Amino acid sequence: MAASADKKVSIEGTIRVSGAWALYPMMIKWAEEFKKIYPQVRIDVSAGGAGKGVTDALTGLVDIGMVSRELRPEEIRQKAFYVSVVKDAVFPTINSGNPVMKELSQKGLKKKFMQDMWVTGREMTWGELTGVNNNQKIRVYTRSDSCGAAETWAKYLGAKQEDLKGVAVYGDPGVAQAVRKDKTSLGYNNLNYAYDMKTGQPQSGLQVVPVDVNENGRVDSGEKLRTKKEAIKAILSGIYPSPPARDLYLVTKDSLRGASKVFVQWILSDGQKYVEEVGYLKLSARQIKEALNKTGK
Amino acid sequence: MFGEGLLKKRQIKEVLALYSGRLMLIFINALALLIFCGLLLKAQPILQTISISDLLFSSSWHPMKNEFGLFVFIVSTLEVTMLAMIIAVPVCLLAAIYLSEYASRHFREFARFIIDILAGIPSVVYGLCGVLVIVPLVGTIGELAGVSTTGYSLLAGGLVLAVMVIPFIISITVEVLRMVPEPIRECALALGATKWETIKYVVLKKAKRGIMAAVVLGFARAFGETMAVLMVVGNVALLPSSVFDPAYPLPALIANNYGEVMSIPLYDAALMSAALILMLVVALFSLTAHYTLLRIGETIER
Numbered sequence A: 001m002a003a004s005a006d007k008k009v010s011i012e013g014t015i016r017v018s019g020a021w022a023l024y025p026m027m028i029k030w031a032e033e034f035k036k037i038y039p040q041v042r043i044d045v046s047a048g049g050a051g052k053g054v055t056d057a058l059t060g061l062v063d064i065g066m067v068s069r070e071l072r073p074e075e076i077r078q079k080a081f082y083v084s085v086v087k088d089a090v091f092p093t094i095n096s097g098n099p100v101m102k103e104l105s106q107k108g109l110k111k112k113f114m115q116d117m118w119v120t121g122r123e124m125t126w127g128e129l130t131g132v133n134n135n136q137k138i139r140v141y142t143r144s145d146s147c148g149a150a151e152t153w154a155k156y157l158g159a160k161q162e163d164l165k166g167v168a169v170y171g172d173p174g175v176a177q178a179v180r181k182d183k184t185s186l187g188y189n190n191l192n193y194a195y196d197m198k199t200g201q202p203q204s205g206l207q208v209v210p211v212d213v214n215e216n217g218r219v220d221s222g223e224k225l226r227t228k229k230e231a232i233k234a235i236l237s238g239i240y241p242s243p244p245a246r247d248l249y250l251v252t253k254d255s256l257r258g259a260s261k262v263f264v265q266w267i268l269s270d271g272q273k274y275v276e277e278v279g280y281l282k283l284s285a286r287q288i289k290e291a292l293n294k295t296g297k
Numbered sequence B: 001m002f003g004e005g006l007l008k009k010r011q012i013k014e015v016l017a018l019y020s021g022r023l024m025l026i027f028i029n030a031l032a033l034l035i036f037c038g039l040l041l042k043a044q045p046i047l048q049t050i051s052i053s054d055l056l057f058s059s060s061w062h063p064m065k066n067e068f069g070l071f072v073f074i075v076s077t078l079e080v081t082m083l084a085m086i087i088a089v090p091v092c093l094l095a096a097i098y099l100s101e102y103a104s105r106h107f108r109e110f111a112r113f114i115i116d117i118l119a120g121i122p123s124v125v126y127g128l129c130g131v132l133v134i135v136p137l138v139g140t141i142g143e144l145a146g147v148s149t150t151g152y153s154l155l156a157g158g159l160v161l162a163v164m165v166i167p168f169i170i171s172i173t174v175e176v177l178r179m180v181p182e183p184i185r186e187c188a189l190a191l192g193a194t195k196w197e198t199i200k201y202v203v204l205k206k207a208k209r210g211i212m213a214a215v216v217l218g219f220a221r222a223f224g225e226t227m228a229v230l231m232v233v234g235n236v237a238l239l240p241s242s243v244f245d246p247a248y249p250l251p252a253l254i255a256n257n258y259g260e261v262m263s264i265p266l267y268d269a270a271l272m273s274a275a276l277i278l279m280l281v282v283a284l285f286s287l288t289a290h291y292t293l294l295r296i297g298e299t300i301e302r
Helices: A024-037 A050-058 A073-077 A101-107 A111-120 A126-130 A148-156 A172-181 A228-236 A258-268 A270-278 A285-294 B002-049 B052-057 B071-102 B105-120 B123-145 B154-179 B182-190 B195-224 B227-232 B250-260 B267-301
Strands: A013-019 A041-047 A064-067 A080-095 A139-143 A167-169 A185-190 A206-208 A245-253
Touching (some): A013 A050, A050 B250, A080 A148, A080 A172, A080 A285, A111 A148, A148 A245, A167 A172, A172 A206, B002 B052, B002 B267, B071 B105, B071 B154, B071 B195, B071 B267, B123 B227, B154 B195, B154 B227
Antiparallel strands (some): A080 A206
16 A cells, blocks of 8 residues: 555554664654654654664564664665665764863864774873873763664774773763763764754753864864754765764565555655754655655655 | 252362462473573574683673673673672661561551562663762762772662662561561560660571571572663673772673674574573572571471
């Protein structure tokens, strides 16, 4: 049964969704709006990391899994059907009371240093990082749940999630909380956990560290990440690299059926108008078209 | 005639009750066995690829490189549990003695009610409180002690766990202390012992076994606690060198990596073997507890 944006089909039942924290806020909004159109449909959304999303979807525990990393060959071999729905990115975050905030926002973080800290596990001080006199150790945080943010971050640094050093905390909000509590912390968060959804400023207690992508020792105007607006601009212009920018996927076993199919097709058509309002990035028109074709529309 | 019919009915009911009860019991016991066998079966692939000693005593955990050493996780589990017990046992013992020996019946009932509520709070809620309160607290303690710590540590895990097992151990300990017959207390008091001496030399001595059993049951419970500990313990697969270092217990390992099972062939088996180890340890503890509990009755009779 094909659903179109203008013709309403009658569907009912429950759609169960689980997985990536990165997609969670977006999915909540989509579920709300979708239920306004189809009041007989129930949508249960829970988060727990991209790994859980794939596993749940492939074992039939849920109808749709949210995934915030590329799918692995083993998963595709297990008949994972996936479509990309939106884009976001992972950003390095620090405590807003960080002792070398000023220098960091001028010089930015070099990839080499991040590899040192997260992959090699070299202990560094904030002074070493910015060339000022400060001997406070950098406390590095990572994610404990198997998730797209960590996988994407690791990929950017040329590693796997299991190689990431640092204190591992559960969930995206968990990392944000840990960074907020610790003045000398360095973590990473998805776009919508790094910035406040309503104001577009970094979450209270957090700051997003600009990445010195071209390694010229200072933060150029395109590299600035002071607000969500700037972050989105940096991703769209391609200056902020990919990864850590990435597509977010919905996954199911074999193919979409019934209410889930209508839901995902709605997400890829009418549902797209909520993307920017919630604070994600739209896929290109071509990607959307491809995704819709894939769902059989 | 009429009486006979009734008798028949009653007999049938009797037989039905006996058999259905028995069946349920067999079913429950079979379940434990089934879970055990299932885990063993699922863990087979890993046991065929690496030796048991590697699995238990190697500290190298890199699933992507097919290295599945569980040593760090096993040690972390033991350490977090021990720490929780060291914190919880004295608190429980003193609270239980107060409730059983000093408190009025009204107050005891009231406290029971509160303790039951505490026991019923979901693990995640304890975990959240841990992240918001205990982790910063441990960070501060570390600073005062001059250690660099994030607060996500063995100590935070132990504290959260202690808070979680306390209600459990208190309830059982109070039960055990109430089982000590009143005349014995009266004898001691009549001989001129103070209240505290009576408790120390008579009541506790009688109830020693039962208290041990309560502690062991608490242990078994603490062993498998997942969510709350996972949220505060730091999950770093390195042997902790102090209580301020992060640790990585077995249940946390299983819960965190459940999502990766799909993509790495041996991962599944490795996690199952972790679950198996966990189950064996808990079974061992429970057995010991049962064994001692069964013998309490005898000691008190004597």
